[in-house]
Amino acid sequence: MKMMEKAGNIYDFRVEPQEVDFTLRARLAAMCGKILNTAGHDAHRNGFGTDVTMKDNNSWVLSRMAIEFDVLPTQYEDYKIRTWLNDTGRIISVRNFEMSDAEGKVFGRATSQWCIINLTSRRPCDLTPIIEMHRQYIFEEPAPCEAPHKLGAVETEHSVVRPIVYSDIDFNRHVNTLRYIEMMIDALPIELLAEPHKVRLDLHFVKESRYGQILTVGYRHEQGTYLFEITSDEGAVICRATFAFC
């Protein structure tokens, strides 16, 4: 089988009606959600998912991520996500993704950096024992796109203020990753989302935010690139991101 020559595992998806926007293409956030869920499923299937790490009171946490789409698939379109680990160190594990259509054409790429934190101390754990146990799931194939860019402080020009609500939070009462992505996309001009664009998204999660806090989603626009910074009402930076459209 040709598929077997490539690193990692392949998962099949279809763009569901609830995932599309008014252009009948999948929403960028819906695709990011599928990528994140694929990471969770694949770790679970390979025996090192959060269900296993939780036995030691540890959890996988996403630190940085870069996602590129040449085009977003349309309603009812079938697509595949291939995912594989490479370049895993003592603190950071790199998980990659490649999205392809029914004809096998690659239309999206992503690379993400994860650590495992202890849920009590909130500090990262040494990944060495997990890597030793799961060497067969770490591949040489490099990431399919540039690593997440370094993101500096943003002098924001526009902002939206919103409280953290029940539907935003996960098992740990922290805002879930996908909700941050949605908050930022919802702050963008809708005209931008109405037209098809190539897009690259760089994300850097700095600090967790939790139920009871109020977030400020601020951004600045520079020649097709939107630089975001989300801060909490205590003034802490929660995450930074850039959305580059072309």
Place this chain on the structure above:
Amino acid sequence: MKMMEKAGNIYDFRVEPQEVDFTLRARLAAMCGKILNTAGHDAHRNGFGTDVTMKDNNSWVLSRMAIEFDVLPTQYEDYKIRTWLNDTGRIISVRNFEMSDAEGKVFGRATSQWCIINLTSRRPCDLTPIIEMHRQYIFEEPAPCEAPHKLGAVETEHSVVRPIVYSDIDFNRHVNTLRYIEMMIDALPIELLAEPHKVRLDLHFVKESRYGQILTVGYRHEQGTYLFEITSDEGAVICRATFAFC
């Protein structure tokens, strides 16, 4: 096969990590989402989904719904949703749901009233031609719970104001049903959601709301029941709902 004795089709699900709240039980809105998606899938499978109606510029629209849960399933728990149509008239088609756990124990029930509207005139269509073509998918088995209750005007005591954002809207630029359910749940006291309760939810969609409007989510609390009314900034009632906990 015993399953075949019951009306309708059965779909298999598992509670995914992104669907649970901090109690590790599925969020009520996530379960409502699965119910609504099951309706869409089943109509599609039986040949009268929105993909087919759209060819005539018509779309299924949810009018009223009642949902009951004795308990919400926990993370990674397998469950089934059985769905069937009964009691279909000229304007309203009734679709029912029964949720059961891996042991076959029923833990949730729902019944919903749908019409087909023309996307240009926004008026309901006569369902007779669709019913004539699909008689084999309409069953005698009654709804598994009381029909959606009539919901009168609510004198609200508390309210949350929020603009409609990109992530709220569907292919038609209208707020999607699941988002209304989330808005109302997010307005509830979080302590209520932290404890397991039996819950019955009655929903009545009055008018569509669209991108650009600002919604007021108001409610009044009466002995374990929360009566909601969502209105637009033009003062129109968009939807009413009651959440009864016991």
